[in-house]
Amino acid sequence: MSVIKFINENKKEYIRISNKIWQYAELSQKEVKSARLQMDVLSTKGFKIKKSRDCQNAFIAEYGNGKPVIGLLGEYDALPGLGQEKKPFKKPIKGKESGHGCGHNLLGTGAMFAAVAVKEAIKEGRFSGTIRYYGCPAEETITGKIIMVKEGLFNDVDICLTWHPDCYNSINLGGTQAMNSFKLIFKGIASHAAGDPFNGRSALDAVELTDIGSNYLREHIIKDASLHYVITKGGIMPNIVPDLAEVWYFVRAPGREAVEEIYERVLNIARGAALMTDTSLEIKLITGCYNFLNNDVLNKMLWDIMEKIELEKFTQKDKDFAREMASNFNRGQREEALYISHLDDGSYKYLENRYLCDTMIPPYGAGINYPGSTDLGDVSWIVPAAKFITACFPLGVSPHSWQVTASSGMHIGHAGMILAAKILALSCIRLFRNRNIINAAKDEFKQKTKKKKYKSPIGSLY
Template identity: 40%
Template sequence: MMDDSFENIFETSRRSLLVGSLASTVAWMLASSPASAESKAAPGSAQAAREAVEAVRDAILRISHEVWNNPELSLHEEISSEIHLRELREAGFTIVSTGTSGIPTAFIAEWTQGEGGPKIGFLPEYDALPGLGNAAEPRQTPGPGGVEVGHGCGHNMLGAGCTGAAFALKKMMIDGGHPGTIRVYGCAAEETEGAKVYMARDGLFNDLDACLAWHPGPMNATGLLRTAAADMLRVRYKGRTAHAGVDPWEGRSALKGAELFGTGVQFMREHLKPTTRLHYVYTDGGGAPNVIPDTAEIFIMIRDQDRDEVNTVTEWVKDVARGSATSTQTEVAIDHFFGLHDLLPNETLVNQIHAHMSALPLEWTEEEQGFAKACQREMGLAEAGLMPNIMPILPEITTGGGTDVGDVSYNTPTALFALATMPIGVGLHTWPVTACGGMTIGDKGSIYSAIVMAGVGYDLMTDPDLRKAARADFERRKAGRPYVSPLAESRLRPDGIPPHLLLRDGSDELGVEFVKADEILKARP
């Protein structure tokens, strides 16, 4: 049980998470709270998980280092996905599919022992971000590939930990002689149009007993965190060009349609719930002021606490777009190109993850703490270093951010956790994340996360009561709501896939369809 001081801390943190940054909230909680929650007995599988991860340590770090040294943007992860596939093949996993769900850099691999048995999934990611290339140094300086691309969200570590956990769990199952299936989903393009949403639409998580993942962060924590559902729209206006000085009456400004749409969105805000987020940018607004623009475009994101709320606001936004076109005598095309679900937490899995996290040998060397403090000094932050303890389980909190893990969580019991791979107060998508991910701080994130997931995965494989409880919590929270993909039926794959990858894997343009991974999985005994 939490004492009164923790109840006050978490109530304050709930408000802070709703209106402020997670990183600053975590820093405040660390400074204000006792060193740790009440101690728990380590799960029986914790030591075995540590030993199993140690046996595959080289493969885990090889994945993390090679992906860090070859950062690739979403949908371009040709080298990064192959690094994972190479290690999976060498570890004895069968490659079920590549080009999964129409995305060339996505894949599914699995390993099975015995007849029947549970099925546990892992969700490695491996895409990087623009402008965040950095050396493994506590200052802004170009990395192996310059500054153009870097792992500022730590996906080199995330992917290594998830795939490494699958390797370790395989060893534990062989040692114990337990039947079951381990499935690894190569989750391309998490930063843009995540492959998990396309995989969920294809039903590729439906037969799992549970799915596990983690994410780098400034803290060591898990809890009943709920992330937001979201929709992404491109609103394109088409007008008629004319000379803006000589005969503007002959034109119809697409830009005016887009501007009126933006104004309409602002007039919505008074009537939206506090959980709603609307944010947009103009991606096309014309090229010269003396030419009436005949094209204009806005990219808008709509977020809310669940899919029903997002769907309601999205329809209102579409009405505003159409009304703006009528008012300006322009035409509008609305491309609802992506969406995702809110994250459905699972208390059973969260408790099990926290027990394994609490058993970690969480240690930072003096050099690692010095590196973290140097990063904080460069960013003008308090030099608090790296979080040294495991936080108590976080209560149910809804944040404004989103993740494509949400779509997985509506198809199978799913749980997430965070481990410190960046200094306290440092947010994701910044250069220190890249820097820390390329040295021993990042190595520990990959190893520690694999230990947690391998241990929890083994517990799920061997304890039917744990699986039953996780499923019961899943069904209770889902409350009979069917999973409905936020993707339009006409949306076959994300935009922006490099042409050479489509040619390599086959596309509609070549008259060749991707092999459906769900058909392969369903054909298996």
């Protein structure tokens, strides 16, 4: 049976699985039920399951024998504050704080579905090799795959493929940003803020001076880098000089070297702030990641499959849902989404009377990093990797929003997930049958990484 036929005939089962994970909506590192469900399903389909030693709720499911080993990566963590009913207008679910605002219920299930379809083809003896599904937790905190890479779970895989829900069907040829996430914790001395301020040493002052310093620093770092912070502890009452304050930073840049350089400069600012305020400083690195390294050979193969594939059809109900959702967007939101995606000029025309992406959009964004970060970056520095996007929410929807939660739980998201499963399954078959593509992808990978040896950004953490 062809993988397309297998996916068409079995889609209901996987839509049910994705809906269950949508309902669980478990946050990073708490994906116990979601991972359990995937492991149970894959185990009944004949996959051998191996749980990760170091990363909770991470696992590998494998079928077949010997080389090549093709890995499909799935995620299943949700986001806080984005619980939402399957409605085109904002309606949080009572008592449900978290939601799949990045569509990872679709991401994980779609990749798993493809792995099962490929397993059927191996079982029929159509080719030999090993299909491996990676259950990857904690993507939103950018920790899951970093720990899995450090554990060595990607050391013996030949190629890794994955996808992500989006507004479009396409391939983003740009990378993602390398990043460090860290907390700066200042400790001072509490005292009466009015009666005895001279005996106090304000930890909050140190945080504020650090932030002021960092805001000045922005002018003197490369344009492609960015800094964000939130003050996570800032004292208890105005009449007590705060003896504890904490600020949480992200530093992002196009590569690890730039991240590490800017990180060190922010730390120096914090050290200076501690000196100015006579407080002590503790630096707590939480996580870090690499930029995503594209592989042209794999992207070319993906696009060759994608431009010929028959798209899943959106129903009239989907189209009405998308139109209603768009009626509540900010002014210009749909156009800005096109702009951010670096799609060609004139593509605004694409939005005329169209609320869902119902075509395949040619690859875009070469040489331009997406401003966000993902732990997939680290995998791409260990093994040749590629990713693509399919339309799982209406045009103009912002990632990490209630609109994504709503769309990921209904047919719009399911259609994108089925399409992704088909593209992944066809890609695996192409790779199993054409070792020359695997070899060419590996040659390109070696060329791109020969001067840069991967070093885990989390050091001895975890």
